[in-house]
Amino acid sequence: MSEAATRTRISPRPWIGLAIWLGYLVLVAAIQAASGIRYDTWNDSARDLFLGGGVSLIVASIALVITTSVLGWWGPALHEDHRSRHRWPLIAPVLAALAVLMNLGGTDWGAYSGAFFGASVVLMLVGFTEELVNRGLLLTALRSRYTEVWVWLISSALFAIGHLINVALGASVAATVPQVLTAFLGGTIFYVLRRTTGSLIWAMVLHAAWDFSVFAAGVGDSGDLVSVATLVYVLAGVLAFASVAFVIKDADRGARAR
Incomplete structure (x- = not known):
């Protein structure tokens, strides 16, 4: 268990992290389903994007802030006690950031309305919610029992599996399966970014920027850069x-040193 985790109000346990992961999915899926707006039509209008995705993320953000505060897990959820000594793995997050810029460069900004841009900005809350759940609270909980390789694998796998709820919300299976596989790789990018910088904040920022750029590129006629x-x-x-x-x-070595 990390040094920060020993100072929490409630001791981290794997079942708590799994309950938070499942509870987040159920909450978001329930609110999005109640909107009556299919996942694959969010880009049709600013209203559909805000009601279909934005509202659920606002509610989930509030719920997660309360949950994290009650548990007293802000420290271990957001910060590493000992970050990786190796910095060269940052090349992966840097490439991901380049992909964000390419998406934005290929976006048809002329097709963007002010309202749609505002709804898109709200959608960036996904960087906060999904990172806090998967590479914040779930990671903290898993570290109380498992070695770091299992912490990475389980948290990345559950992050990817969580995207399957899009099928229940109207997305096609054919479109969702590649998204799940890509999400596992994306989860690994964000995990590496957390470990190399020592903070979850940068992963939240990159995650939010990537999702924003993907939805932005889906508006109007995107350029070749998007592909x-x-x-x-x-x-x-x-x-x-x-x-x-x-x-x-590096994480295992830090744990042994403690």
Whole structure:
């Protein structure tokens, strides 16, 4: 268990993290389903994007702030006691950031209205909610029992599996399965970013920027850069997967030192 985790109000346990992960999915899915707006039509209008996705993220953000405060887990959820000694794995998050810029460069900004832009900004809360759940609270809970390789694998796998709720919300299976696989690689990118910087904040920012850029590129007629951006993001995920062993080894070494 990390040094910060020993100072929490409620001791971290794997079941608590799993309950938070499941509760978050149920809450978000229930609110989005109640809106009556299919996931694959969010980009149709600012109203559909805000009601279909934005409202659920606002509610979930409030619920997560309350939950994290009650548990007293802000410290271990947001910060590493000992970040990775290796900095070169940052190449994966840097490539992911480049993919974000490529998406934004290929976006048809002329098709954007002020209202749609506002709804898109609200959607960036996904960076806060999904990172706090998966690589914040769930990670903290898993570290109370499992070695770091299992912490990375379980948290990344559950992050990916969570995207399956999109099928229940109207997305096609054919479109969702690749999204799940990409999410596992993306989860590894964000895990590497947390371990190398020592903070979850940067992962929240990158996650929010990526999701924003994906929805932005889906408005109007996107340019050729968008297709290339997807390939660059997948490449970043593959590089993160190839380098994750180095940041895991550093985490295990820090745990033994404590």
